[in-house]
Amino acid sequence: MNDKGSYQPLTYFQLMEVSLRELLVEKGVLTQAQVEEAVEDMRNRTPERGARVVARAWVDAEFKKRLLADGPGACESLGIDVPKLRLVVVENTPQVHNAIVCTLCSCYPRMLLGIPPDWYKSRNYRSRMVREPRAVLAEFGLSIPQEVQIRVHDSTADMRYMVLPMRPAGTQGWSEERLASIVERDSMIGVAVPKA
């Protein structure tokens, strides 16, 4: 470390990552290959996986029933692996709009949807979403009528949540693939809705 406390070209945190990783590999706790494989696995977990689940639920009533009762089992039946994920799927209806937050940290169904966006982990989202969800949703461009109940889910423990958005009008006869293409990550968090 030089006099100014700089670790150029690495920041303190990058230095920490390298150092911890090398120590763990030297001690045989991990291998470099395992780390690279785990990084790759996580890269492959994208919201498209959730979109496939949503699209299937839109076209197949039995699948939807299963999804709401047994989230992980339903995902696995589509060949989507979700190791150890205690997935609870909450359904939007004309009467109910769901939204997900983790006020205490950043709990998110990572094994299904991948790494959450920065804003989901931000102070402002975590603080305000439980207290003034309608105002926060309005900031996201989503206006929920007063007659619709808003349910905010704070993932404080072992469950992880995904919103099953409503299928928008104007999508009759669409293929599953086309339906999945309009399901974006934010609609599965509950801060957006799919548009045809």
Add this chain to the structure above:
Amino acid sequence: MQPQFITSYATSVPAKFAVGERVRVRKTAPLGHIRTPFYIRGHTGTIERLCGSFPNPEELAQMRDGLPAQPLYRVRFRQKDVWPDYRGSDDDVLEIEIFQHWLEKA
């Protein structure tokens, strides 16, 4: 009551609350790692479902095994009961996972 997730741990505490039952979150501020958010303590809600039984995160955080596993519930609260100045719909709710030992019969 059938739990959402069936788990199997060496020891577990029996679930004592039923769906629909009114429960109050204990209002206390102990030390250590806690997963019952500050904002909900002291408030009363309704058991929405039994998630299952899981090791106590308060103990896991201290490098202990967290057993016996504790029943975890989703509890539903009306927003207007929690925030005096809530401006949304009267029907809006919060649903939070809370461990049994933080709940008492309301």
Add this chain to the structure above:
Amino acid sequence: MIERGHHDMGGLPAGRVERTEHDYADWERRVDAMAVLLNSRITVDERRRSIESLAPEQYDAMAYYERWVIALGQTLIQRGIITTEELGRKMEEVCSRSS
């Protein structure tokens, strides 16, 4: 107020949500990967407790994976998988390579 953890922020006043997203850097993805791989030895609860112990100014000033990498290091030491001495020597070694 010590009774309420700095991380326990639900319901507190805050500003507009800035919808920032960034494509995670390789080092951040490796921190994430190591945490997942070490899950059987170090629980997420231990890591969370470590993050919650950060001073409020540190918690606010640090980015998400910066907090995670510190928590990873602290919990590895706590569990005796590495020691402070080993970490210090490794960091010196890495630094001398970089300069």
